[in-house]
Amino acid sequence: MTNKKILACDLDGTLLNSNGQISINNKTSIKEFITKGNYFIISTGRPLFRVQSIIDDIGCIRNTKNIVMCFNGGLIVDLESNHIIQEIKLTQEELQEILDFSKEVKLDCLVYTKDLIHAFSTIDSRP
Numbered sequence: 374m375t376n377k378k379i380l381a382c383d384l385d386g387t388l389l390n391s392n393g394q395i396s397i398n399n400k401t402s403i404k405e406f407i408t409k410g411n412y413f414i415i416s417t418g419r420p421l422f423r424v425q426s427i428i429d430d431i432g433c434i435r436n437t438k439n440i441v442m443c444f445n446g447g448l449i450v451d452l453e454s455n456h457i458i459q460e461i462k463l464t465q466e467e468l469q470e471i472l473d474f475s476k477e478v479k480l481d482c483l484v485y486t487k488d489l490i491h492a493f494s495t496i497d498s499r500p
Contacts, residue, residue, distance in 0.1 A: 380406060381414040381442070384427065388415075395430055403431055407439065416442040420485045421450065428452065444485060 382388045388395055403413055413434055415424060421443045428434060428441065439452045449458040463471070468484065472493060475482040484491040 375410060378406075378411040379414060380411065381416045384415065384417045384419065384424070389427070395427065400431060403434070407434065412439055414440045414442060416446075418445045419443060420487060420490065421448060422488055448487070 388399060390396060407413055413431075415427065415434075417424060421441065424441055424443060434452055440449060440458070441452060442449050444461075446459075447461045449460075450456065451458055472482055475493070482493045484493065
């Protein structure tokens with residue numbers, strides 16, 4: 374019986390350096406880890422489209438049983454099959470509540486979807 378290991382890693386400030394890149398040492402270590410039959414999970418608050426280049430940069434994780442968790446767990450995808458394991462969406466009512474609250478406390482709001490980032494300015498810019 375082989376014991377498999379799982380390594381989940383955040384991106385910003387953890388896997389990625391201050392230039393937004395993965396070091397050669399980290400890439401090598403990830404590839405060795407996966408070659409041994411282990412699983413590597415990217416766990417991030419970013420949307421999937423903002424993780425694709427990182428997945429491609431690592432290279433070996435695309436066609437193996439590895440997972441990417443985006444939106445802080447709101448979207449979980451199996452990279453081998455591109456199958457969505459879990460997807461949690463806000464309802465229209467929940468989104469409206471967030472936007473109303475943002476306007477009330479005078480904060481701008483970013484809403485992430487699979488393909489876009491929507492920015493809502495809730496602050497009235499008139500004098």
